[in-house]
Amino acid sequence: xxxxxxxxxxxxxxxxxxxxxxxxxxxxxxxxxxxxxxxxxxxxxxxxxxxxxxxxxxxxxxxxxxxxxxxxxxxxxxxxxxxxxxxxxxxxxxxxxxxxxxxxxxxxxxxxxxxxxxxxxxxxxxxxxxxxxxxxxxxxxxxxxxxxxxxxxxxxxxxxxxxxxxxxxxxxxxxxxxxxxxxxxxxxxxxxxxxxxxxxxxxxxxxxxxxxxxxxxxxxxxxxxxxxxxxxxxxxxxxxxxxxxxxxxxxxxxxxxxxxxxxxxxxxxxxxxxxxxxxxxx
Amino acid sequence: xxxxxxxxxxxxxxxxxxxxxxxxxxxxxxxxxxxxxxxxxxxxxxxxxxxxxxxxxxxxxxxxxxxxxxxxxxxxxxxxxxxxxxxxxxxxxxxxxxxxxxxxxxxxxxxxxxxxxxxxxxxxxxxxxxxxxxxxxxxxxxxxxxxxxxxxxxxxxxxxxxxxxxxxxxxxxxxxxxxxxxxxxxxxxxxxxxxxxxxxxxxxxxxxxxxxxxxxxxxxxxxxxxxxxxxxxxxxxxxxxxxxxxxxxxxxxxxxxxxxxxxxxxxxxxxxxxxxxxxxxxxxxxxxxxxxxxxxxxxxxxxxxxxxxxxxxxxxxxxxxxxxxxxxxxxxxxxxxxxxxxxxxxxxxxxxxxxx
Amino acid sequence: xxxxxxxxxxxxxxxxxxxxxxxxxxxxxxxxxxxxxxxxxxxxxxxxxxxxxxxxxxxxxxxxxxxxxxxxxxxxxxxxxxxxxxxxxxxxxxxxxxxxxxxxxxxxxxxxxxxxxxxxxxxxxxxxxxxxxxxxxxxxxxxxxxxxxxxxxxxxxxxxxxxxxxxxxxxxxxxxxxxxxxxxxxxxxxxxxxxxxxxxxxxxxxxxxxxxxxxxxxxxxxxxxxxxxxxxxxxxxxxxxxxxxxxxxxxxxxxxxxxxxxxxxxxxxxxxxxxxxxxxxxxxxxxxxxxxxx
Numbered sequence: 001x002x003x004x005x006x007x008x009x010x011x012x013x014x015x016x017x018x019x020x021x022x023x024x025x026x027x028x029x030x031x032x033x034x035x036x037x038x039x040x041x042x043x044x045x046x047x048x049x050x051x052x053x054x055x056x057x058x059x060x061x062x063x064x065x066x067x068x069x070x071x072x073x074x075x076x077x078x079x080x081x082x083x084x085x086x087x088x089x090x091x092x093x094x095x096x097x098x099x100x101x102x103x104x105x106x107x108x109x110x111x112x113x114x115x116x117x118x119x120x121x122x123x124x125x126x127x128x129x130x131x132x133x134x135x136x137x138x139x140x141x142x143x144x145x146x147x148x149x150x151x152x153x154x155x156x157x158x159x160x161x162x163x164x165x166x167x168x169x170x171x172x173x174x175x176x177x178x179x180x181x182x183x184x185x186x187x188x189x190x191x192x193x194x195x196x197x198x199x200x201x202x203x204x205x206x207x208x209x210x211x212x213x214x215x216x217x218x219x220x221x222x223x224x225x226x227x228x229x230x231x232x233x234x235x236x237x238x239x240x241x242x243x244x245x246x247x248x249x250x251x252x253x254x255x256x257x258x259x260x261x262x263x264x265x266x267x268x269x270x271x272x273x274x275x276x277x278x279x280x281x282x
Numbered sequence: 283x284x285x286x287x288x289x290x291x292x293x294x295x296x297x298x299x300x301x302x303x304x305x306x307x308x309x310x311x312x313x314x315x316x317x318x319x320x321x322x323x324x325x326x327x328x329x330x331x332x333x334x335x336x337x338x339x340x341x342x343x344x345x346x347x348x349x350x351x352x353x354x355x356x357x358x359x360x361x362x363x364x365x366x367x368x369x370x371x372x373x374x375x376x377x378x379x380x381x382x383x384x385x386x387x388x389x390x391x392x393x394x395x396x397x398x399x400x401x402x403x404x405x406x407x408x409x410x411x412x413x414x415x416x417x418x419x420x421x422x423x424x425x426x427x428x429x430x431x432x433x434x435x436x437x438x439x440x441x442x443x444x445x446x447x448x449x450x451x452x453x454x455x456x457x458x459x460x461x462x463x464x465x466x467x468x469x470x471x472x473x474x475x476x477x478x479x480x481x482x483x484x485x486x487x488x489x490x491x492x493x494x495x496x497x498x499x500x501x502x503x504x505x506x507x508x509x510x511x512x513x514x515x516x517x518x519x520x521x522x523x524x525x526x527x528x529x530x531x532x533x534x535x536x537x538x539x540x541x542x543x544x545x546x547x548x549x550x551x552x553x554x555x556x557x558x559x560x561x562x563x564x565x566x567x568x569x570x571x572x573x574x575x576x577x578x579x580x581x582x583x584x585x586x587x588x589x590x591x592x593x594x595x596x597x598x599x600x601x602x603x604x605x606x607x608x609x610x611x612x613x614x615x616x617x618x619x620x621x622x623x624x625x626x627x628x629x630x631x632x633x634x635x636x637x638x
Numbered sequence: 639x640x641x642x643x644x645x646x647x648x649x650x651x652x653x654x655x656x657x658x659x660x661x662x663x664x665x666x667x668x669x670x671x672x673x674x675x676x677x678x679x680x681x682x683x684x685x686x687x688x689x690x691x692x693x694x695x696x697x698x699x700x701x702x703x704x705x706x707x708x709x710x711x712x713x714x715x716x717x718x719x720x721x722x723x724x725x726x727x728x729x730x731x732x733x734x735x736x737x738x739x740x741x742x743x744x745x746x747x748x749x750x751x752x753x754x755x756x757x758x759x760x761x762x763x764x765x766x767x768x769x770x771x772x773x774x775x776x777x778x779x780x781x782x783x784x785x786x787x788x789x790x791x792x793x794x795x796x797x798x799x800x801x802x803x804x805x806x807x808x809x810x811x812x813x814x815x816x817x818x819x820x821x822x823x824x825x826x827x828x829x830x831x832x833x834x835x836x837x838x839x840x841x842x843x844x845x846x847x848x849x850x851x852x853x854x855x856x857x858x859x860x861x862x863x864x865x866x867x868x869x870x871x872x873x874x875x876x877x878x879x880x881x882x883x884x885x886x887x888x889x890x891x892x893x894x895x896x897x898x899x900x901x902x903x904x905x906x907x908x909x910x911x912x913x914x915x916x917x918x919x920x921x922x923x924x925x926x927x928x929x930x931x932x
Contacts, residue, residue, distance in 0.1 A: 045904040173758035174768075176718050177822070179749050182742040191771075195762035326841040427926060445929075473703035474868065478912035479929045482922025491724045500842070503871075503914035544846040546875035548898070548915055554853065555875065557846035561811045 010199075010275040020271025023264040030261060034036045034080035043071040045078040046229045054247055063253045068241060075231035077255050082225075082232040082263060086146050086216040087209035093151025097203050098158025099197065103189055106166025116159065118244070122157035134217055136224040143226055150212045165200050166193055185203060191243065199276035206269035210262040217258055233258050286357060288461060289315040289338070290495045294364075295350035298565070305565035307346060312592070314447070315462070315511075317357065320488065322509025324502055326562050329515040332496045335466045338496065339365065339381055340371040342465040344607045355379065355462065372456045376407045380455035383608035384467040386447040390439040396422070396450045397435030397583055402455055407458045418457065425490075426453045427483055436450065447633075449483065456487060462487070464496045469504065478555045479506055502545055506530050514538050519562055524598035534600045536578045572603070580604060647822050657788070657851035658829055658862055659692040659748075664724035666707075684710045685721070686886035692830065697856065697863040699894075707886040708866050712832045716750060718739075728830075740824060746776055749823040755815035759807040766803040769793065769821045776826060780814045788825065795858075796821045796851060813844035817851065824855060832864045838873060847874060866907035874898055882906045 015021060033040055049069035057064045063072035105116035132149050138146040169175065169192070178188055219225040221236030228235060233254040240251035308330045315321040323331045338353055340363055346529050348361075351528040354360040355378065358445050363371070364368040375381075383389050390397055404410060410418075416435075423431035428447040438448055448468060455463060465484065469477035481504065488495055497508045505512055512529040513523040514537065522535040533539045553599035560577040563569065575585040585603060595605035650849050665688075667681040685707040692698050714721035719732065726733040728744055736744055749772070752758035759768055767774075770789045779785040790800050796817045807815055816836060833852065837845040849872060855861060867873050873880060873894075880897040882890040882905065888905045890903040901907045908928060914920060 171757075172760075173752040173754055174760040176820075177750065177752065177758060180716055180718060180745065180748075180777075181682065181775050182745040183771070183775050187775065191763075192760055196760070326843060394831070427929060429930065474870070474912040475703060475908055475925065475928070478920065480924040481914070481920075482925050485922060488928075501914065502842070503916055506916040507914045507920055513752065541842060542916070544842045546846075546849070546869075546871040548871055548874055548913060554850045557844035557850065558843035561813065561844070562841065637765070 010141055013275040017271045018275065019267050020274075022196065023271070024265040026260065026264045027268065029144040030080055030171060030264075031084060032079050034084055037074070037077040037081065041071065041079060045070060045074045045231050051181040054243065054250075057249055064247065064249050066236070066250060067243065072253055074237070075125055076233070076238060076253055077232040079233045079236060079254060080257065080261075082099055082143065082230065083213050083216060083258070084218075086150060087213040087261075087265070089147045090150035090154065090212045091205045091208045093147060093157050094154040094208060095201050097151070097155035099162050099194075099201060100205070101155065102159040102162025103166055103193055103197075106163040107170060107185070107189060107193065112114070113163075117163070120156045120160050120163075123153070124160075128153055128211075129215060129218055131199055133168075133224055136219060141224055141227045141228075146216060146225060151219070153160060154208050154212060157208065158201070161204050163198055165197055169196055203273045203276055206265060206272055209269075210265040213261060215260065215266075240277070284315040287314045288317040288355070288357060289321075289496070289598055290354040290360065291315075291338075291351070292354070293351035294334075294337060294353060296333055296342060296346055297350070298351045299347065300566075302566040305516050305567065306568075308337065310351070311520050313513055313520065313523065314496055315496060316576070317490075317494050318492050318511040320496050320497050320508055322505040322512040323496065323498045323515060324500065324505045324512060324541075325515035326500060328517065328562050328565070328583070330518040331500075331515055332466055335381065335464050335496070335498055338464060340366065340368075340378060349578045357461070373407070375598075376403060376460065376619050378460055379462045380460040381464040381466065382451050382468045382525075384470050386444075387439060387449040388442075390447065390451065390454075395438055395459060396442070400449045400454050402449075403454055404457055415469065417638075419453075422453045422457045423450070425487070426450070427479075443476075444472055445479060448472065448476075448480050451481075451564060452483065452487070456491060456493070459491060459592075460493065462494045462496065464498070466498045466523045467500065468497075470499070470501070477504070484508070501555060502530075502542060512540070516567065517568060519573055520592065520599075521602070522598060523572065523592075524600075526578060528597055532598075533594065534595060534598050535574075535602050536580055536604075537574050540577075572601075647783060647809050653764055656694045657691045658728040659726070660725075661691075661711075661715055662689050662725040662727070664688045664714055664726070666719060667722045668709050680848060685714060685887050688724075688883070688886075688888055688925045690881055690888065690891065692862050694829070694862055695856065695860045696878040697865050698881060699867060699873040699880045700880050700883060701867060701873055702883035703835070703909075705869065706723055706867045706883045708883050709834060710867060711883070712834060712864060713749070716748065716832060729795070742776070746826050747827070747828050748773075748830040748832065749828045750832045750834065751816075751836045752824050754839055755812045755819060756807075756839075758819050761807055764804050764806060765793075765798075767816055768807070768818060769825055772822060772826050775844050779824065792821045792825045795824070795855065810841050813847060816840065816848050820848075820851065820855070824859065827859060828861070830862050830864070832866075834866045835868070836865075838867065838869060845872070852876065870898075870910065871915075883907065 035067065049068065052065050052069035053067050055061055055065040061071050063069055063076065064073070101116050101119070105113045123163065132153055135149040136145060139149065175188060175192055178192060214232050216225055216232070217234030217237070219231040221238040223235070225234055226232045236254040240247070240254070243250050291311055291313040294308055294311040295306070298305040300306050313321065323334065331348065333342070337348055342348055347441040348364050351364070353363040357361050360563070366374070369372065374542050387477050388415050397419050400422065401412065401415045404418060405412070405414040412538070420435055423434055428449060430445070431606045434442070434446070434450070440449065468484070469480050472480060473576070484495070485508065487493070499505050508544055509526045511525050512524065514529070514535065516537050522529065522538045529538065530542070533542055540556065544558060546555060563573065563576070569586070571584070571586040571588050572578070572581070574589050575581040578585065589600050590603045592599050592601045593605050611627070664685055667683050667684040669679050670682050671680050671875050674679060688707070688711050690698065699700060700711065702708050713719045715726045715733070717878050721734060724734065727862060728748065732745065733744055739762065744914065766789055770785060773779060773785060773788055779788060789803065793800055793803065798814065799821065800822060807818065811820065836852070840848060852863065853876065863875070865876060877894050879891070879893050881888055882897065884905050889904045890897065890901065897906060898910065901910055911921070912925065
């Protein structure tokens with residue numbers, strides 16, 4: 001009869017989802033190669049070797065080289081650092097803002113809810129990319145600004161999700177019980193609401209990462225992301241477009257990295273939602 | 283006068299196919315219902331009583347599956363419901379067998395007026411004009427005790443109270459004059475005063491229309507008002523089956539006895555209520571021997587290692603080793619001699635582990 | 639009778655009648671809308687002028703059908719919802735007017751047991767933390783050991799195995815969960831416990847055990863219960879006095895025997911007649927007549 005606690009039970013169910021586990025493996029490999037990029041390749045990502053420019057893939061340069069003779073594989077791995085960190089950090093920022101806003105809206109209700117719900121509406125009706133472009137123009141390119149811009153852009157989704165969850169949780173009798181015992185609002189929010197929101201936060205965070213990565217790629221493609229010569233998948237594709245007819249591989253490889261990462265995060269997110277969201281559970 | 287059987291359930295097996303393996307929700311169940319009578323089925327949560335209703339209606343859905351036995355329905359030519367095609371079952375639902383549920387809101391369409399829904403039911407089963415169907419719908423709404431049927435005809439379920447909804451549900455179930463009505467906890471969600479109304483209504487209509495009824499409830503009091511015969515179920519098995527009066531005045535199975543003792547009675551004052559130690563077992567951890575043995579005060583080593591079969595005793599059919607040689611006398615004798623000691627010993631033993 | 643004996647007798651008599659909670663003219667109206675855009679506000683009078691007294695060590699049952707206001711009454715007096723009007727006198731103070739630290743202190747004395755053993759326990763907390771929470775809020779212990787001892791003692795009182803302290807609520811059956819809820823309610827040794835349909839979600843065989851436990855705790859700790867139930871069989875078993883509510887009003891109040899043996903109010907009579915009892919055939923016609931009369 002003994003059952004384990006919620007998370008170990010979820011983990012057991014998670015291992016049964018082959019696709020999600022595969023996605024997790026791919027992401028782990030990506031993270032490791034991003035961290036150990038300097039060890040994995042002998043090349044400097046930014047050093048120009050004009051003699052070697054636009055080489056086709058070979059044993060020396062498995063993905064070929066770009067117009068400045070830089071190894072594309074090396075740049076893809078370094079670009080991984082930018083993309084993954086932007087995705088993860090921006091979503092952590094979004095989660096913090098989103099949780100705080102969502103809890104306030106759902107728990108306190110009334111005027112607070114009206115104001116926050118209005119803000120959520122406003123933020124969800126902006127065209128995200130345009131807004132990001134404007135912000136990046138204002139702040140200037142740079143990785144810190146990317147984190148902030150993308151995080152600030154995507155809190156609304158998380159907040160809406162958390163608000164809904166909190167509205168449901170608020171009706172639970174254990175919240176009433178805590179209030180009857182004289183528990184403060186802070187206690188209810190931290191001890192009762194937060195632990196019950198964590199699964200939702202994990203899911204929304206995982207599902208938010210791919211869109212942050214895509215926006216980052218778009219911004220970098222437009223020259224508003226990380227400043228050159230720092231490698232990023234988006235800026236690589238941007239540089240490659242002149243050579244798309246002659247050196248297709250050049251745009252192909254960063255493109256594959258983007259697609260692979262986005263699909264992996266989406267699949268992982270779906271898998272996590274299946275096991276963590278009580279409504280999705282049998 | 284012996285009446286003919288309208289429903290015969292023979293060796294019915296229903297299993298749930300889950301990650302924990304095949305679970306016996308209904309384990310070789312045998313029951314019969316005579317035409318015009320009410321069969322009461324009583325048991326606690328998880329005893330399989332609702333699954334039985336689904337099995338009779340042919341509504342067992344995955345992960346459940348009927349894995350054996352037959353459900354014979356009809357007066358002269360009996361048909362096996364478990365072997366029918368989906369189309370045949372649809373025809374029989376409504377005209378042959380109908381069902382009312384605990385929560386009418388889940389089975390009524392919230393967007394369609396009550397009257398329309400009844401008309402749709404009639405038209406689906408009979409070749410009949412719309413105008414005629416409407417007249418019949420209004421007359422059936424009147425017959426379930428609603429005074430202004432024309433008004434209620436045009437209302438959607440949300441406009442009605444719980445009791446009124448259950449009346450509409452009953453009207454809908456009976457409009458095609460089914461021979462068998464299955465009531466699955468029809469009054470559990472209602473207040474006692476409304477419950478009394480609905481129970482009275484079901485009894486009156488049953489008499490008028492000569493319908494046979496399978497009445498499922500967890501409430502022994504309700505069952506005692508409604509049933510001619512009573513089947514007591516426990517963890518998927520039939521443990522006792524007898525005439526209603528016999529079940530309530532002389533329960534034989536220790537579970538039936540315990541269940542009755544646990545109900546607070548209106549006409550007696552006691553300091554503490556009798557209770558059954560332990561909990562209803564989960565289907566994936568059924569004990570090896572008699573399924574009630576871990577909670578039974580009379581359990582012996584044999585009970586813990588061997589499954590008892592159903593035996594006849596005193597006009598009851600009961601699944602217990604105490605009655606293997608028949609009669610009540612046998613039981614009393616056993617209680618008087620060695621069992622009284624085992625009983626105390628057992629109670630102690632269960633008391634230590636049992637928490638509820 | 640000697641003088642001392644007489645005094646003793648009077649003393650007993652007095653303590654038996656000691657009123658520990660007094661509810662005066664409690665009202666809770668919910669606004670449902672307005673007549674027109676700026677017209678008069680329209681209200682549902684969920685609780686409309688309920689008054690009663692609770693004596694030390696007794697069980698006062700509130701019965702009535704769903705929507706009669708019995709749940710709203712106790713939720714208002716516990717301030718889970720803020721009542722529209724009325725007074726709740728607890729320890730010579732009006733509980734409804736208390737604020738901040740005074741309110742917190744008063745809350746120590748009045749606790750609640752909920753109906754649903756599933757939604758009343760936080761699924762992400764261990765049994766230890768659930769039971770210990772009221773103690774955590776009130777800071778009644780000085781050391782971790784004191785807290786642990788308090789929790790384990792309380793678990794023992796409600797018949798929970800101490801080894802269960804590290805488990806989570808979903809590992810337990812309905813009856814055991816209700817025991818956890820009871821442990822949480824009594825850990826600070828309150829004088830009053832409000833029980834809102836504490837056994838109606840449980841199976842019959844388990845229900846009996848919980849009722850016995852409640853009675854046992856009352857005898858041991860001299861708790862006063864306000865016991866809400868729609869099951870009159872249970873009420874008759876546990877109550878000393880009974881309050882019958884109908885449409886927000888108290889229609890009849892009396893001792894258990896008065897209500898059950900000699901009900902005066904028509905609604906009380908109907909309520910009693912509608913209990914399906916084993917071995918007593920019901921007169922169904924009167925209910926049909928009552929329904930037609932509505």
